[in-house]
Amino acid sequence: MNRIILISVFSILTLRVMAQEKIVQTAGRDQLGTFAPKFAELNDDVLFGEVWSRTDKLGLRDRSLVTVTSLISQGITDSSLTYHLQTARQNGITRTEIAEILTHIGFYAGWPKVWAAFRLAKDVWAEDAGGDDAKAAFQRQMIFPVGEPNTAYARYFTGRSYLAAISREQVNVSNVTFEPRCRNNWHIHHAEQGGGQMLIGVAGRGWYQEEGRPAVEILPGTVIHIPAGIKHWHGAAADSWFAHLAFEVAGEETSNEWLEPVTDEEYDGLEQ
Secondary structure (H helix, E strand, O other): OOOOOEEOHHHHHHHHHHHHOOOOOOHHHHHHOOOOHHHHHHHHHHHHHHHHOOOOOOOHHHHHHHHHHHHHHOOOOOHHHHHHHHHHHHOOOOHHHHHHHHHHHHHHHOHHHHHHHHHHHHHHOHHHOOHHHHHHHHHOOOOOOOOEEOHHHHHHEEOOEEEEEEEOOOOEEEEEEEOOOOEEOOEEEEOOEEOOEEEEEEEEOEEEEEOOOOOEEEOOOOEEEEOOOOOEEEEEOOOOOEEEEEEEEOEEOOEEEEOOOOOHHHHHOOOO
16 A cells, blocks of 8 residues: 655755765866876875765765864874865864864874964854854754754755754654755656655745745745645745755655756845
């Protein structure tokens, strides 16, 4: 007997993408391709293309943490550390976390080394000065966790989003959080039968819009039903963090098609 089971699209697909996505690096060939082609190949194809890409064994966030710690311990505080600090930020390490990480390293690797690393880290995380406080304040508004940066799907979002697994028994449920102005691309949930998506507002204020129709405001408790085959997007209001539970309705031959980003003109045209 068939029955409909709601499955979180973000939780399942994120795990799959993180396990499959390959890191692309060209720095070796760009800088040393003609002088040391073999070294360039090992750097780009082995170190990054194979080792860094083994995200099913160790996530990118943890690999960044290990790399930053190793470089600082050796006293390497040149452009390579700057690059890996930037990568650590992209992989979800926050301003508050990097300050604590460097403080901890200082007791084991040496105070002068960490002083030098702090000078670089301050520049890398400069624009996040108030971000952690805002995130913590938003967390206090809801019972579900904000979660970790949604790095696996970042290319399908304008702005930063976060993902938290809520349940993995009976029904898989995840909480998706958007920073102000963050929204996902236009996309379509395809299915031969059944399928579609369901959203439930959790905290803050956000928007849902179907192609050719006015945007709908999402507040805590708002339920959005999205049939299969409908082009749509959803995300935060310009002046508010926003979180919703995301479910995908099971069906036959289901798939998700990511399309173009929601432009600033489209987004700013909403009655914010």
